[in-house]
Amino acid sequence: MELTLNINGRDHRLSLDPRTTLLDALRDHIGLTGSKKGCDQGQCGACTVHLEGRRVLACLTLAATVQGRPVTTVEGLAHGEALHPMQAAFITHDAFQCGYCTPGQLMSAVACVHEGHARNDDAIREYMSGNLCRCGAYPKIVAAIRDAAPQMAPKTGRV
Amino acid sequence: MRPFRYEHATDRAQALQLATTPTAAAAAAHVAAPVQYLAGGTTLIDLMKIDVMRPEVLVDINALAGQHGEIRADDAGLRLGALVRMADAAAHPAVLRDYPAIAQSLQLAASPQLRNMASLGGNVLQRTRCNYFRDVTYAACNKRSPGSGCAAMEGVNRRLAVLGVSDRCIANYPGDFANALAALGAAVDVEGPKGRRVMAFEDLHRLPGETPHVETNLAPGELITGFSVPAGPWTRRSLYLKIRDRQSYEFALASAAVALDLDGGVVREARVGLGGLSAKPWRSHEAEAALRGKPLTEASAQAAAEAAFAKAVVHGETRFKPELGRRTLVRALLQCAAMEI
Amino acid sequence: MADDAGRRPGGHIGQPHVRIDGRAKVTGQARYPADEPTTNPAWAYLVISAIARGRIRGMQLEAARAVPGVLDILNHANVGQEVKSPMGPDGKPTTTTLESDRVWHDGQIVAVVVADSFEAAREAAYKVVVDYEAETPSATFDSPGVQAEALKTDATHSYPLKGDAAAAFAAAPVKLDARYETPTQHHNPLELFTTTCVWDGPKLTIYEPTQSMWGLKAAVARQLGLDLVNVRTVSRFAGGGFGGKGAPTSRTAWIAVAARRVKRPVKLVPTRDQGFTIATYRAETQHHIQLGAERSGRLLALSHEGWEISSRPSSYNVSGTTTTARMYACPNIATKVSVVHADRNTPGFMRAPPDTPYMFPLECAMDELAHELGIDPIELRRINDTQTDPVDGKPYSSRSLMKCFDAAAAKFGWARRNPQPGSMRDGDWLVGYGCATSCYPSNIGPATARLSLTPQGKAAIQLAGHEIGTGAYTLMAIVVADRLGLAVEDVQVTMGDSDLPPVPGAGGSNNAASTTNVAAKACEEIRHKLALAAVQAGAGIFAGADPAGLKLADRALVGPGGRREPLATAVSRISSGAIEVHVENVPQGLAPDAAAALYQGKMSMSRGAERKDVTAFAFGAQFVEVRVHRRTCEIRAPRAVSAFAAGTIVNPLAAHSQYQGGAIWGISSALHEATEIDRRVARYVNDNIADYLIPVNADIGEMDVIFVPEEDHRVNPLGIKGIGEIGIVGMNAAVANAVFHATGRRIRKLPIRIEDLL
Known part of the structure; x- marks a missing residue:
């Protein structure tokens, strides 16, 4: 079709x-x-x-x-050469190892913040539980989201 | 995945028309109909990929969200359109405040992504996760292939059911939301070629009995359009407890949806749903009867739990599940009684 | 150059650095093998056997062939003669696939459908009907028909014996005698086991995630009868390995054959469930441990007997008694291992292959003994700590075990532990603390690399190395920058291509040691060339100086007293473009031709447990808190502390991730992971990652990691011990010990689940 x-x-x-x-x-x-x-x-x-x-x-x-x-x-996350704050935070916190789950983690992480589910570590953990990471980067993913959340612009358009 | 024709329905009438064909009407069960409705797709596409479901036509009903995508709460109760997404129902202020068991059953299910995708109508029709059902190379599965036997009875069956099973099938109903609906005495709205009907949610799913392949009382081509949950003094004091190996993103080993109307410490009305270990979304009238008029204590909760599992049937690895189920229910009841509302 | 080891003041080694491939990984630009662009690929879909033992009588292919877009269906009847059978992870014969009509195990590849699209290939695969002559399979331990084989010492495994363990055990005042079990586990890297094959005349390029670029290249060349130069493997990134991509598998050669037959590139993206049977796994094991001790806690006897499952034709085994015999001072040691052959696929390497399943019983037994003796579990380890290998008396290259225990215990708050099981509670949750020893042998292999340096101060290092998540690109950049006096950003690293100089497979935690030592050696050659030219140049500031006294630092050649010559001057003296070296490194104790053998795809390894000079292990101590709900018995592990001493740490940022990830693997292994087998048909039942449980984010709380400083001048020139595997080893027992402490229930079989505690 x-x-x-x-x-x-x-x-x-x-x-x-x-x-x-x-x-x-x-x-x-x-x-x-x-x-x-x-x-x-x-x-x-x-x-x-x-x-x-x-x-x-x-x-x-x-x-x-x-x-x-x-x-x-x-x-589509980065604006040209400028990384999205979440991408930058993932690098800084070493929030990945093999990197294979990372695109999905990033898309979930950005959504997690926009949904208002990044208010505390427990909420982040729960709302990031739909993304498996076999390397075990979970604690660093939580840290990256905690850091990136305040740097993210409020979302425009539909949630 | 087998080839299929993709159709996009713009409204309910068109959807029903597309699903109404002579071969569809002749299908042995709603799930076996050659025309299937596609909403979130989280069960259907999965089962088509692994060759368990082989529909010839998919009717995309997502555009029906305009007609059947509302959440409404009033004095009579809660109305949930079938195309409401799980995530939206779970986050709705009225659901959270007045029907916590429903909010929690949705919130504790699947993952954020899946909850964004899955419609409520599709969610209650989620099919069993029994590995022997999902792997078509097992010849013996009465649900997939009527009369072929059941490979699960003597197999790896830790996740399967102990309530409502038959000697033909021990598959469990894997969902959560439906157990809360069953407990709260919800009704389901159905539209079909022959018009609209309303049935008790408890009657939507069938016990496996001799015909585990039939699964529901929906006729081929019928479409769930919404749910109504009657208001009651017990809905605010309600919760959903889900026990599993992982903290999140896992089907229940045992779950309990409970709601209590308490007069002082005495149970005026109790509603009990069970999940994870039952053949269909489960309401335990036995447990409710055991609680009614009694003070809610450890002992009465235990007696209710005993009543709920009196008819449990175990196979191999499911041996622990009646005990886990009882403990889950006791914990849920005591926790519910202690809720501050 | 032992005095030139590890960290230098002001150098990059030991300084945390973000991954140089991080940007590629967060923007979706990192190319995993299935992401490599291919022109007009055809798609392969595997048909796998539905029986575990027997023969294929025939196949009905008409319906499958009739699916529009189907190009070819490979099966034993039409391509069986085209490849030589592959070898197993141990380099010896293993199960076969399309070579014959024989079915060795459930899920074996029996046909490969090739079509214009993925959808057509899958649809046609579902329409292939296989007619089997089935026999009753033997699934696992205790199944009728399995065959046990007692193992004897060979080139890779030994079974230490010392003194008279049986007599010493019989006479010991305190005895611990127990049996333990570990389950079947699958790696389940998030990336699937993909393969894309592209022919260009006689030259075959294979895009496949691998932990062994040259091993895969050599294996496929042998199977297809190709000259090594005509096979190239490309794997710039692998989406997790964990050992599962270490050994070549059957699929690759068939995809190459398919591509040759349809005269197009062919791409295979197998399903998650197929990954359970077309690759390897960690076999289930059983153990019998006997510990004899004095009342003081001093060990008198250690006996460890193990049993492991393998396939019918392969005796692949891990024999972790090599490790357990070396943990504690003990005068009498007996070890024995048997392989039990069943109708299963051949197991293989999985994160800390020997140590994970074998240290679990030993470290549980030590905890049980401590409880029996009324001695703190940490103190029992201290009483039996040793600086010499208990098997043969060699010194450890370094052993900081008790430093790890003390550091981790302090951070964890072990002092708050009430030793009485079941005594600690938090509301409805029973709380337990547990600990265990972790360890991993320090291995190093031969390696080769090419390194260049320009007058502008840009370096490029090339080697057929592996980035499987360890941070290998960054590791190389740090070492080269450190040794050449550059910024990390000035170093370009190219890996993941077998057209580059060979290094060993990334396994056994050898990668860091093997590749950094060759990189450092390459840097030293460049330094030496620059220094020699500088002292020989009549006009230079270093004319006549001792070349050994000149170092590279801060983009300059630096002499005694801080005299500096800019790098541009020093390099330009030799070359206007770039100075380039090709270097081989053969670690002490390996055959002189070990680097040459790499070019034939043959890897040798200096193994920490079997060196002539020292015994080399990294050590650690792992602590965990578990909580068990008093009613419903869910088990959660909200926090853990792990301390490790592993010599030189090149990049503490990535090392922290590796350790932490390993510890999470340990919790996963203890509480979640198990491949369930239907014993009637010898089939994996939970062959997907909803039912094969690994932790989700919400399962993991605080995971502290402590680096215990350790300088090891004997293990290898850079003092690197390897860190990829040690993180998982002790955590299995630590969790089981914590569950015992929480509940008073001693569970000797993993994983520990709700039903064990109800």
Whole structure:
């Protein structure tokens, strides 16, 4: 089927098998490989993206269902050379090791702050529990979010 | 995933029309219909990827959120549209204040991402996580393939059910929200080719019995449009307790949805739902009866728990679950009684 | 150059530095192998066996072939002869796949569907019908039909014996005799086991996450009968390894064959559940421990017998008695290990392969003995601490075990512990404190590298190294910057490509030691060249000076008394472009041709437990608090403190992460992880990461890490012991010991779960 996906502010016209997930569309058809496939069944969070500003799993989302709805991926977080405060905090706090879960962690972390769930460490831990990290960077992810949250601009648009 | 036709419904009438075909009507069960509704997709797409579900047509009903996406609370109770997302219901001020068991059952389920995706209607229809059901290379699964047997009875079954099981199936219902709905005596609104009907939420799911593949009392093509939870003096004093190995992002080993109307220390009315270890969303009328008119104490809570699990049936690794279930219920009741409201 | 070891005042080694690949990782630009752009790839999808033992009578492929877009279906009938069987993690024969009709284990690759799209390949794979001749499989310990094989000392494992442990145990005034079990575990790195193969004429490029660039290259070349120069492996980043990407697996050669047949690049992204059977795992183990002691706590006898599961054809084993025999002073030691062959896939390396499953029983037994004796568990370790290897009397290169215990105990608040089990409570939660010894042998291998330096002060180091999350890129940059007197940002590091000089696989915590020592040696060669040229140059300020007295610091050649010549001058004297060296490092005790062997894909390793001169281990002490709900018995571990002494720490920032991640692995291993096996069919049941539990963020609270300073001049020139694995080793027992302290229940089988405590 023919469809147009709006990713990081840019439209992509694609011809896709209706079975194609948003994750596979991003990775294999648009060439945005930042979003990762860790389980392909909604169990790990590595494919987390923002759909109309809300964090969702790209692996369980059919590309066909997101036509005309803006999607933001990890590639859309930074403004040019300027990293998003969350990206910078992840580097400073060494909040990753292998880096594979990191795009999903970042997308969840940004959403976690925007949702108002980064008020204390326990809330951060709970609201970051949909993103598995096998390297065990959890304490540093919490520290990075705690640090980045006050630097983030209040969110505009839909939550 | 098998090929399917993707259809986008702009309103309910169109959705129902797309789902009403002769072959659909002839399907053995709602879940076996060749046309399936797609909302959040968190169960359906997963099961299609692993070849457990093979619908021929998907009808995208997300655009129905305008018709069925409202949360409304008034003196009569709580109305939840079927296309409300789990996260939105969990965060709604009225739900949090007046129906904490519902808010918590949603909040403790899945992950933030999944709660943003999953609709309430889809959530209650979530299918079992039994590994023998989910792996199509096991020949024996009466739920997936009627009459084939049950590989789980003698297998790895720690996560499966002890309440409501039959000699055909011990799969558990994995969700949380539905147990709270069952406990609070909710009703479910259904629209289908033959019009609208309302049924008690307790009647939505079926016990496995001889036909574990049927799962619900929905006819093929029927669509859940909303839920209503009646108001009652017990809803504010309610909670959802979920016991699991991990602190978060895991299905329950045992859970309890409880609500109490207390007169001093005496139980005027009790509502008890159980999850994680039951074949369908579970309301324990036995536990409720055991509590009614009694002071809420450790002893009466224990007696209620005994009543709730009197008919539990264990298989292999599920041997610990009646005891875990009893303890979960006792803890939930005592905690609920101690709530400051 | 032992006096040139480790940290230098003002140097970069030992200073925390953020990862130089951090920006790539947080922007989604870091390319994991499946992210590499390929032109018009076809997609592979694996069909895996649904039985664990038997033969394939035939396959019905018509329905699968009829799926639009299907290009090819590889199976034993059409490609069986095209590859030589792979070798297992121990370099010896292992299970096969499409080479024959034989099925060795559940989930074995039996066909590879290749199609124009992922969707078509998956759909067709579901339509492949395999007709099996099935036999009843043997799943694990105690299953009918398993075969036990007692192991004998060989090149990689020994079974220490000393004195007469049986007699000493029989005569000991205090005895501890117990059996323990550890479960099957799977690495489950977040990245899937992907492979992309691209042919360019006779040349094959393999994009596959690996912990052994040259090992994979050599293995596939052998399997396909290709010249080594025609096989290139690329893995710039691996999404976690943990040992699971250490040994080559069967899939790679078949994807190469598929790409050759369809004349297109072929990409495989296997499913999560397939990862449980197409790669390796940590086998379940059983243990029998006997400790005999004096009332004072002094050990008189240690006997440790272990059993491990392997596949039918492979005797892969980890034999961690090599470690446990060396933990405590003890005059009488007996060890023995048997492999039990079952109808399973071959196990392999998983984080601290021998030490994790074998230290768990020893450290629980020590805790049990301490309780029996009424001695504090820390003091029992102190009573039996030693500075010489109890097996053969060699000195430890360094051993700071009790310093670790004391530092961790102080930070943890061990003094607040009431030794009585079940005595500590916080509301409805029973509170328990536990501790255990951690350790890991210090290994180092031969390594090679290419290093260049420009007059502008830019250095570039190239080696076929591995970034699996350890911070390897940054590690190299720090060492080179430190030794060449540059800023870390001035060093460009290229790794993850087998076209670069070989280094050993990243396993056994050898990576830091092996690669930093060769990098330092390369820097020293460059320094030496610059110094020699400077003293020989008639006009320079160092003319006639002793070249050994000239150092590189702050972008200059610096002589005695602080005289400086700018780097630009010094380098330009030799080259206007760049000065470049290619260096090999063969650590002490290895064969002189060990570096040459790397070019054949053969790795040798100087192992800390088996050196001639010293016994080299890193040591640590791990403490954890657990809480068990008094009614519903959920077990939580809200805080832990781990102290480690591992010689020189190059980058404390990344090292902290490694230690912390290891400790989290330990908690995970003790409380969460277990692959459940359906014994009737020898099949992994919870083969996904919703049911195979690893901790989520909310499970992990305060995870303190203490670096206990340690200078080790004997372990290797830079004094590096390796830190990637030690973090997990002691935590398993520490958790079990804490659960005992909280509840009075001694659980000797991992993982510990709610039902064990109800």
